[in-house]
Amino acid sequence: MAISRESVEKIVEAVGGKDNIAAATHCVTRLRFALKDESKVDKEKLESIDLVKGSFSANGQFQVVIGQGTVDKVYDLMVDITGIDRATKQEIKDEAAKKLNPLQRAVKTLADIFIPILPAIVTAGLLLGLNNLLTGKGIFYDGKSFIEVHKQWADLANMINLIANTAFTFLPALIGWSAVKRFGGNPLLGIVLGLMLVHPDLLNAWAYGDALKKHAVPQWNLFGLHINKIGYQGQVLPVLISAYVLAKQEIWLKKRIPDSVQLLLVAPIALLVTGFIAFIIIGPVTFAIGNAITDAVVWIFHHFGWVGGLVYGGIYALLVVTGMHHTFLAVDLQLIGSTGGTYLWPILVMSNIAQGSAALAMLFLARDKNVKGMAGTSAISAYLGITEPAMFGVNLRYRYPFVAALTGSAIAGMVLAMNHVKAPSIGVGGLPGFLSIFPQYWGVFFLGMALAIIIPFALTALFALTKKQK
Numbered sequence: 413m414a415i416s417r418e419s420v421e422k423i424v425e426a427v428g429g430k431d432n433i434a435a436a437t438h439c440v441t442r443l444r445f446a447l448k449d450e451s452k453v454d455k456e457k458l459e460s461i462d463l464v465k466g467s468f469s470a471n472g473q474f475q476v477v478i479g480q481g482t483v484d485k486v487y488d489l490m491v492d493i494t495g496i497d498r499a500t501k502q503e504i505k506d507e508a509a510k511k512l513n514p515l516q517r518a519v520k521t522l523a524d525i526f527i528p529i530l531p532a533i534v535t536a537g538l539l540l541g542l543n544n545l546l547t548g549k550g551i552f553y554d555g556k557s558f559i560e561v562h563k564q565w566a567d568l569a570n571m572i573n574l575i576a577n578t579a580f581t582f583l584p585a586l587i588g589w590s591a592v593k594r595f596g597g598n599p600l601l602g603i604v605l606g607l608m609l610v611h612p613d614l615l616n617a618w619a620y621g622d623a624l625k626k627h628a629v630p631q632w633n634l635f636g637l638h639i640n641k642i643g644y645q646g647q648v649l650p651v652l653i654s655a656y657v658l659a660k661q662e663i664w665l666k667k668r669i670p671d672s673v674q675l676l677l678v679a680p681i682a683l684l685v686t687g688f689i690a691f692i693i694i695g696p697v698t699f700a701i702g703n704a705i706t707d708a709v710v711w712i713f714h715h716f717g718w719v720g721g722l723v724y725g726g727i728y729a730l731l732v733v734t735g736m737h738h739t740f741l742a743v744d745l746q747l748i749g750s751t752g753g754t755y756l757w758p759i760l761v762m763s764n765i766a767q768g769s770a771a772l773a774m775l776f777l778a779r780d781k782n783v784k785g786m787a788g789t790s791a792i793s794a795y796l797g798i799t800e801p802a803m804f805g806v807n808l809r810y811r812y813p814f815v816a817a818l819t820g821s822a823i824a825g826m827v828l829a830m831n832h833v834k835a836p837s838i839g840v841g842g843l844p845g846f847l848s849i850f851p852q853y854w855g856v857f858f859l860g861m862a863l864a865i866i867i868p869f870a871l872t873a874l875f876a877l878t879k880k881q882k
Contacts, residue, residue: 428452468804537839539576541847548851597659614643646749649698725825753834768794770813773872797841820867
């Protein structure tokens with residue numbers, strides 16, 4: 413496709429001119445700007461340009477949707493026109509982070525920690541879904557699982573389950589690697605820290621409840637100080653806080669210990685001190701906090717499930733807009749580790765599908781070719797779990813599709829929560845999401861999916877018709 417230099421010049425002008433661009437890069441479909449002043453952006457002018465299929469601002473970055481196969485050519489022309497330096501995605505993120513408030517920075521930190529480990533978690537979720545097909549009763553045979561009828565498949569299912577569960581069994585190691593790296597320390601020490609917190613010599617966290625009832629919790633006696641000798645399997649907070657302490661210690665020590673002996677002193681001192689602090693203070697305190705959060709979520713969904721589902725389903729897309737949805741990934745992982753399943757992730761799937769359905773409706777309702785193209789591609793993307801193009805490129809742009817999507821998601825979330833639908837893992841947050849749901853909840857989950865498809869589509873069409881009549 414031939415790219416007009418004039419169109420690219422108009423994009424630069426619409427975002428406030430080259431003097432307003434602090435840094436810029438691109439991803440597969442979008443130009444990503446760190447702008448000095450976003451108030452100078454003329455969105456109406458920008459989205460009237462033939463190359464532009466939408467725009468939105470998120471996490472301090474202003475992003476312009478161009479399209480796959482075209483955006484790199486547009487970026488090359490823009491660099492030539494403006495004379496700006498080429499930047500990496502990380503440089504854009506660092507520049508954008510300067511404009512964030514403390515809460516936004518905290519959320520961004522969580523996102524920076526959890527997003528790198530998502531491929532491992534999602535892969536584990538998909539494999540657990542495959543295991544569910546083999547071990548779930550009533551899927552292929554009445555009252556029996558596939559492996560009960562075909563016993564020769566039992567060991568294969570067991571092996572799949574082992575492979576799938578590895579990411580969750582050693583979750584603290586994954587978080588330790590990512591968190592220590594994010595905080596500026598040696599990520600390999602982060603892996604050791606995470607593995608240390610789930611060492612087989614420790615009482616397994618999942619056996620802690622029974623051991624507590626029997627007054628059989630093992631303890632260390634450190635010169636009269638008694639410390640519970642327990643592991644932190646499935647826990648998120650202990651390794652997060654410990655990783656911060658480890659990284660900051662390592663940085664502090666490196667500044668004060670000569671280079672010639674750093675290898676002998678820095679890592680041993682940092683890991684030893686962090687280990688003592690983790691087992692004596694951080695672990696017990698955060699273990700209690702994590703369990704309190706888990707108990708609160710479980711209590712709400714058991715006693716007022718419809719309220720929890722309605723609210724979470726209705727606000728999840730708003731959390732995505734603010735970037736705060738990343739904080740709930742930690743809650744999901746905490747629930748999975750503590751109770752074996754999460755109520756929240758199935759509702760997330762409903763939100764993603766609802767945004768896709770609203771965008772799909774705009775494919776048929778919009779007259780502008782650019783909007784139609786954006787609506788079609790972003791609907792497919794949302795149905796596969798990536799909602800930002802649909803939300804920012806289409807639904808928020810016209811508002812009423814976004815409201816329709818929130819409504820559909822809230823109703824679908826309420827239905828799921830009333831029936832206590834749970835997922836044993838996190839998977840693909842779209843139409844394939846049923847694979848990561850406990851099989852006994854599939855019927856209700858498919859009902860929720862139908863509601864998340866039909867309601868936003870119908871309401872978007874109704875709002876459009878009403879608006880046209882007015």
